[in-house]
Amino acid sequence: MATKSRSTKKAPSKGNKAEMLKYYRDMLLIRRFEEKAGQLYGMGKIAGFCHLYIGQEAVVTGMQACLKEGDQIITGYRDHGHMLACDMDPKGVMAELTGRIGGYSRGKGGSMHMFSKEKNFYGGHGIVGAQVPIGTGLGFANKYRGTDNVAVAYFGDGAANQGQVYEAFNMASLWDLPVVYVIENNMYAMGTSVARHASETELYKRGISFEIEGEEVDGMDVMAVRAAGEKAVKYVRSGKGPYILEMKTYRYRGHSMSDPAKYRKREEVDDIRSHHDPIEGLKTQLLEQGHASEDELKDIDKEIKGIVKEAADFSLESPEPDPSELWTDVLKDVEVA
Amino acid sequence: MSVDILMPALSPTMEEGTLSKWLKKEGDTVSSGDVIAEIETDKATMEVEAVDEGTLAKILVPEGTEGVKVNAVIAVLAEDGEDASSVEAKNASSSSTESKEAAEHNTSKESDDESEAAAEPQAAILSDPTIPEGTSFTETTVRDALRDAMAEEMRRDESVFVMGEEVAEYQGAYKVTRELLQEFGAKRVVDTPITEHGFAGLGVGAAFAGLKPIVEFMTFNFAMQAIDQIINSAAKTLYMSGGQMGCPIVFRGPNGAASRVGAQHSQDYSAWYGQVPGLKVVAPYDAADAKGLLKAAIRDPNPVVFLEHELLYGNSFPVPDIDDHILPLGKAKVKRVGNDVTLVAHSRMVGFALQAAETLAEQGIDAEVIDLRTIRPLDTDTIIESVKKTNRIVCCEEGWRFFGIGAEIAATVTAEAFDYLDAPPARVHQKDVPLPYAANLEAMSLPNADDIVEAARGVCYVD
Secondary structure, X not given: OOOOEEEOOOOOOOOOHHHHHHHHHHHHHHHHHHHHHHHHHHOOOOOOOOOOOOOOHHHHHHHHOOOOOOOEEEOOOOOHHHHHHOOOOHHHHHHHHOOOOOOOOOOOOOOOOOOEOOOOEOOOOOOOOOHHHHHHHHHHHHHHHOOOOOEEEEEXXXXXXXXXXXXXXXXXXXXXXXXXXXXXXOOEEOOEEHHHHOOOOOHHHHHHHHOXXXXXXXXXXXXXXXXXXXXXXXXXXXXXXXXXXXXXXXXXXXXXXXXXXXXXXXXXXXXXXXXXXHHHHHHHHHHHXXXXXXXXXXXXXXXXXXHHHHHHHHHHHOOOOOHHHHHOOOOOOOOOO | OOEEEEOXXXXXXXXXXXXXXXXXXXXXXXXXXXXXXXXXXXXXXXXXXXOOOXXXXXXXXXXXXXXXXXXXXXXXXXXOXXXXXXXXXXXXXXHHHHHHHXXXXXXXXXXXXXXXXXXXXXXXXXXXXXXXXXXXXXXXXXXXXXXXXXXXXXXXXXXXXXXXXXXXXXXXXXXXXXOHHHHHOOOOEEEOOOOHHHHHHHHHHHHHOOOEEEEEOOOOOHHHHHHHHHHHHHHOHHHHOOOOOOOOOEEEEEOEOOOOOOHHHOEOOHHHHHOOOOOEEEOOOOHHHHHXXXXXXXXOOOOEEEEEOHHHOOOEEEEEOOOOOXXXXXXXXXXXXXXXXXXXXXXXXXXXXXXXXXXXXXXXXXXXEEEOOEEEOOOHHHHHHHHHHHOOXXXXXXXXXXXXXXXXXXXXXXXXXXXXXXXXXXXXXXXXOOOOOOHHXXXXXOOOHHHHHHHHHHHOOOO
């Protein structure tokens, strides 16, 4: 296999009206959901670690558009957006954040540990980089079973330095496993900038010595993400082995709720927010291309606000888990043969 | 001067082997590095290279001889100018004396297998209730019993596969996966790179997706690199997902001290994994249990850490000739019934406990021996029941004392059978040091049958 890694920042931003409106809606749902989660955290309704996805919405939205039934998703701890993109119920996600029985993990997982077998979402992993070998194992299972499904393993620029990531790359390439590795490079591993934590800052090149093709993508442009994603998924689905997509993206909020973000300038955040926001960018395209009117987009905003309010209300009304839940789900019962 | 050619040891644990073939005959000239013979152990076939130059004067052990002890003189080499026809095997006796001395120094090593084998028939072996009366038994090594368990489960269920370092083409670093590649092919017997963290995680992912991986660690020492995936990913995900996910995976391989391999390759992880909710932890002693419990572990819908012992791989035990010999996880086994003191042990320590029981019997102390078999869930009922009868307990483990299996059992017994105890629970364990390399220090560090006898006499207030 020829190994090339390249930067393709200029991707075609064409899409039909229905698709573009769907992406707008999906990204907006993530944004509003996360804003609400931030509020609930501030009110003390959500506790512990809570990592918001605001600013990175185009990555999961664009990638999800490339997948088909049975493809699996796995990610790290900044996972709310991925779950919503997988069409998991916002009520169940929010209720998990508030630690209630109506949450996806019955209140026992929290922000970083949610799963949905039904939607092929395999978590939600709190240990940096651990999802990469696990996601590779999902791909291994696809190949073992002879399906043409692909696994998408998301991880951040910080995780990209983890040793186990390269152990997984090696096996995935060696065995031609159907895995798309999506590096969400939001420029900071917690508070350490890529330039300060990575010897090779062009992370899409990290697969070169494993013969894995890599590509840099404008992760703030959902249409560019989709275009790159389609190409990568097609490649992987055809049995050629893994593929790396480095999504250049940005998170507006801190690493977690307690992050004062002293390591970056306010102006940097403001600049990206005003010039590269994925939702505003798509909105402009929708309006310019005549796919939607301001009023139509406002209707979508309204619909989303309703969904998020419903999720928040549910997450506060749903009771805490029954004390008996403490002892359940530690082990599965063994069926008597 | 003639030179004796000795039976070489091909691995740290080899005690004897078969001299399968001579590649040189008497009278042949031999140069250093020439392959002169092939020898075979239950693990491997290896070539013997000449170390010295000369003429092969006498072959003392003909090819096809089985059970040739390590360091036995197998041939004599005449050096240049020497009359090959007149040389004698003069050093034969001294080399065997040496090995005897070594055995005496190192009673927990070389000598125990024989004495265990001798002690075994005298012990009252209690059959599991699941084995019907009249069942015939076949002498099987622990190694082959484990292999048979995997092969049977792989035949039964397409989703079972085995992966790890050298499991396929090499036939297993300890030959536990011997011939699985030939039967099941490379798709289901997967050689991995030497990347424990990565392939353990990959196995967890495959298990999340519904496959049933058997992940072999060449030894559990190397699983330290993968312990995050074992605990944080495999053990905790069912709980963290509110019961949605599942991780039907077996992590298996040799655990504990091998022989003369030093501290980094000689650690008992029973207590480490035993502490983690969400895991099951199994540590069998004999071949029948190894087989029955491994089959159960593979079928179990939960992650199972299956701790084997390298020094038991080559030991043979009767395995019942029944189609599907499967044993429940979480049940201890009373290996010997007694009234005066309870000895609890798992894995290799069970052999020492049985030996100790024989010695104690000669001294008038009637010991009951319990093989824990499963560390988690721990069968405390069987232990408590025994202590209520004997009123004394010695907890035996190969691992370190602090925060160990023995500590847990002693605390449980104290809490649940306090009124029955006639002495504080005693513990036998490895000395609180990294395992040393030197033979004498290693033997001092590891617990053995004598330590158990001493501890049992202590709780019986004898002496």
